[in-house]
Every structure is written in structure tokens, then in C-alpha cells.
Amino acid sequence: MQRKIRANSMKAVLVTIILCLVSTSWAMAESVYKIGGIFSSTGRASFLGDPEQKTMEMMIEQINAAGGIDGHMLEAIIYDSEGDPAKAVSAVNKLLHKDNVLAIIGPSTTPTTLAIVNFVERAQVPLISCAAGVAITSPVKPWVFKTAQSDLLAVAAVYKQMQARGIKKIGIITVANAFGESGKNQLMEQASAFGIEVVLAESFGAKDTDTTAQLTKIKSASPDAIVCWGTNPGPAVVAKNAKQLKIDIPLYQSHGVASPKFIELAGDASEGIMLPTGKILVTALLPDDDAQKPILEKYEADYKAKYNSNVSGFGGYAYDAVNLLAKAIKGSDGDKEK
CATH class of the missing domain: 3.40.50.2300 (Response regulator)
Structure with a gap:
């Protein structure tokens, strides 16, 4: 009888531990802010998308190393469009309906961006494009932004x-x-x-x-x-x-x-x-009193140290996008509209 009671007690303890672990895992999963990315990481436009993807991954690592945003870690979920609008559409549908991301950075090109604008607008998920076409944000679309110079x-x-x-x-x-x-x-x-x-x-x-x-x-x-x-x-x-x-x-x-x-x-x-x-390609030529120079120098040094390659203005678009998004998320409690 005593052995049976002890066995039952052990079972109860194990169940309690399992429930605690499940609850902890669930809480940890809930605390992560998922950020989507769509870039032309390979293919003919990889000179755009590759530095953008690398920059986004690097910036999110840095944000997480500094404690995340309001105690929430960021998770990057990135898909390669290969510069193909159809693949960009496939990627955005995964990010919106499978991954349930808080926001999306990219795509890399104007055609791939314009292909997904209607999807993010319907889903009411913020998009920060790294492409330049003025049609991306004109006329004004409440959920769509971009960092590349128009x-x-x-x-x-x-x-x-x-x-x-x-x-x-x-x-x-x-x-x-x-x-x-x-x-x-x-x-x-x-x-x-x-x-x-x-x-x-x-x-x-x-x-x-x-x-x-x-x-x-x-x-x-x-x-x-x-x-x-x-x-x-x-x-x-x-x-x-x-x-x-x-x-x-x-x-x-x-x-x-x-x-x-x-x-x-x-x-x-x-x-x-x-x-x-932009100034990123001529950072060394800028006067020391240029307000952007220290920011550009740090980005350049960080990128070279991590990837052993030179920065580009295209990676800079992703740098700006991640930083803008991080500031926007702060204090929002993960509310997309905020």
C-alpha cells in the first residue's frame, strides 16, 4: 500500500514538472516577437538581397544580445524570393498564415514588393520594403513603408x-x-x-x-x-x-x-x-562632423567583422528597416496596429 502511494506521489510530481516545463516553453514561445524577411538572397538580384538578409540577421542578433525589446527576444524568419514576384507571394503567405509574424522586412526589389503589398494590407501586417519604386508608398498605404531612396x-x-x-x-x-x-x-x-x-x-x-x-x-x-x-x-x-x-x-x-x-x-x-x-559607400570620405559618419562606421565595422566582406547601400536599407522596426515595436506590446 505504501509503495503504491509513493508511486502515485512520484507520478504526481512528474506530471507537475511536465506541466511546468510545458508552461515555461509556452511562455517563452509567446514572449518571442517573430519578424519576417523576404529577400532576393540568391539569383540575379542576390547583390541586393544577400547583404540585406545578412544585415537583418546581424541586427537582430545585436538587439537580442542587448536584451531584446521590452524583454522580448526577436526571431528572424527569412525566405528567399530569388527576385521572382511569384516566389515573393508564396513567401508572404507563409509569413502571414504559417509563421504569424509581427512585421515583415523586404522584399529587395520593386517588382517583388509590389507583388505582395495587397497581401500585407489585407492582413494588416506592417511591411518595410528595401526597394526604391515610388509606387510602393505612393499613394500612401497605412501598412506599407520603405527605406530605399525613392x-x-x-x-x-x-x-x-x-x-x-x-x-x-x-x-x-x-x-x-x-x-x-x-x-x-x-x-x-x-x-x-x-x-x-x-x-x-x-x-x-x-x-x-x-x-x-x-x-x-x-x-x-x-x-x-x-x-x-x-x-x-x-x-x-x-x-x-x-x-x-x-x-x-x-x-x-x-x-x-x-x-x-x-x-x-x-x-x-x-x-x-x-x-x-546614400553615404554608406563613401563613409571614409565624409567629414568627421557628419552626423551619420559614426553610425556608418559602426555598421561597416560590425558587418566586416561578422561576414568578412564589404557593406553596400542595399544592406544599409535593411539596417535602417530593422532599426526603424525596433523603435516602432518598443512599447507596443506586440500590437501590429500600434
């Missing part, structure tokens, strides 16, 4: 520089996707305000390996300069073809190629090309 701002920066150089006539060549179309619209709409005339507009496919025909047409229109709007590898092809055709007028590119990858792809054809970008 092509509206980038085009204005290019035109301001052209205006200072006395450039009056330009030819444009843009990639045939949402990013290129958005850039083309801004190039066309803003031209007159800067006293610039677009004499010819051509386009190229994202996978095209030759743009000689388009550039030959632009050259025959006698512009003072050419603007190419796209993301690698197309703009590098344009640069090489322009050199082969001995086009000796200024060639401008978009901030979509603001990374060492463009120089790697274009080789010596990249010499003399101008483009707008």
Missing part, C-alpha cells in the same frame, strides 16, 4: 547634377519591369522642371545580354547624356555596349547599381559613370 528623389539628384553641367538633352534606357517603369516615369515627368529634354526613350529586358541596338538609336538622336535605369546585370551590359560603340557622352546610372558588384560586372566600362546613392 526614384523620385534619385532622379531629382541626377537632374540637379546634369543642370549644373549644362546638360540639356538626354536619351534614356530603362529595364522593362516595375523598377524601370517607375524610373522612366520620373525621368519623363521631372525633365522639364530642370530644363532637360528627353530626346529618345528605349528599354531592355532584365535578362538581355546586348543593348547595342537601343544605344545605337539613342546615339543617333544626339543627346548630351544618357541615363540608364535598372538593376544588375542589365546596366553593366549597357555600360559595356556604350564603351564598345565609343559613345563619349556622360552615362548616368540609377541607385539600383550602387554597389561594388556593378564595377565587377562592368569592368573598365564603369569608369566615369555617375549615379546617386
Whole structure:
């Protein structure tokens, strides 16, 4: 009888321990804030997505090492879109309905971002895109944000520089996707305000390996300069073809190629090309009293130490996105609307 009582007592203790462990595990799971990420980590746009994914993972590690946010640890759940809008849609559905994330950072490109905007709006989950197209946030969408400089701002920066150089006539060549179309619209709409005339507009496919025909047409229109709007590898092809055709007028590119990858792809054809970008690529050249310099230096040092590679402006978009989201989460109790 006594053995039976002891056995029952042991069972009761074991059940209590198991329940405590389950409760603790449940509480720990509940205390984690899941943050989604969608990046072009592989494929043709990996020069965008790879540094973005690495930066997001690094920043979340740093936040957790410092105690998380309001005592909550962050968990990164990241999917690779490979730069494909259809795969971005598949990823966002997993993040929203399977992973139940608090917010999403990315995607890396304008086409993949625009493909998922309606999904996050319906689900009322905050999205901070790392892409540039002005259509991502215009008109204003309450649940959608972005960190990359808008092509509206980038085009204005290019035109301001052209205006200072006395450039009056330009030819444009843009990639045939949402990013290129958005850039083309801004190039066309803003031209007159800067006293610039677009004499010819051509386009190229994202996978095209030759743009000689388009550039030959632009050259025959006698512009003072050419603007190419796209993301690698197309703009590098344009640069090489322009050199082969001995086009000796200024060639401008978009901030979509603001990374060492463009120089790697274009080789010596990249010499003399101008483009707008943030300060991250020229951190060492900034004056010591620049307010952004210490932040850029720390990010650069942290990234190099962890990944043994150079930073890019694209990784910088994810750096900003994680920091913005961390500030937004603080004091929200995990309420998406807050």
C-alpha cells in the first residue's frame, strides 16, 4: 500500500514538472516577437538581397544580445524570393498564415514588393520594403513603408547634377519591369522642371545580354547624356555596349547599381559613370562632423567583422528597416496596429 502511494506521489510530481516545463516553453514561445524577411538572397538580384538578409540577421542578433525589446527576444524568419514576384507571394503567405509574424522586412526589389503589398494590407501586417519604386508608398498605404531612396528623389539628384553641367538633352534606357517603369516615369515627368529634354526613350529586358541596338538609336538622336535605369546585370551590359560603340557622352546610372558588384560586372566600362546613392559607400570620405559618419562606421565595422566582406547601400536599407522596426515595436506590446 505504501509503495503504491509513493508511486502515485512520484507520478504526481512528474506530471507537475511536465506541466511546468510545458508552461515555461509556452511562455517563452509567446514572449518571442517573430519578424519576417523576404529577400532576393540568391539569383540575379542576390547583390541586393544577400547583404540585406545578412544585415537583418546581424541586427537582430545585436538587439537580442542587448536584451531584446521590452524583454522580448526577436526571431528572424527569412525566405528567399530569388527576385521572382511569384516566389515573393508564396513567401508572404507563409509569413502571414504559417509563421504569424509581427512585421515583415523586404522584399529587395520593386517588382517583388509590389507583388505582395495587397497581401500585407489585407492582413494588416506592417511591411518595410528595401526597394526604391515610388509606387510602393505612393499613394500612401497605412501598412506599407520603405527605406530605399525613392526614384523620385534619385532622379531629382541626377537632374540637379546634369543642370549644373549644362546638360540639356538626354536619351534614356530603362529595364522593362516595375523598377524601370517607375524610373522612366520620373525621368519623363521631372525633365522639364530642370530644363532637360528627353530626346529618345528605349528599354531592355532584365535578362538581355546586348543593348547595342537601343544605344545605337539613342546615339543617333544626339543627346548630351544618357541615363540608364535598372538593376544588375542589365546596366553593366549597357555600360559595356556604350564603351564598345565609343559613345563619349556622360552615362548616368540609377541607385539600383550602387554597389561594388556593378564595377565587377562592368569592368573598365564603369569608369566615369555617375549615379546617386546614400553615404554608406563613401563613409571614409565624409567629414568627421557628419552626423551619420559614426553610425556608418559602426555598421561597416560590425558587418566586416561578422561576414568578412564589404557593406553596400542595399544592406544599409535593411539596417535602417530593422532599426526603424525596433523603435516602432518598443512599447507596443506586440500590437501590429500600434
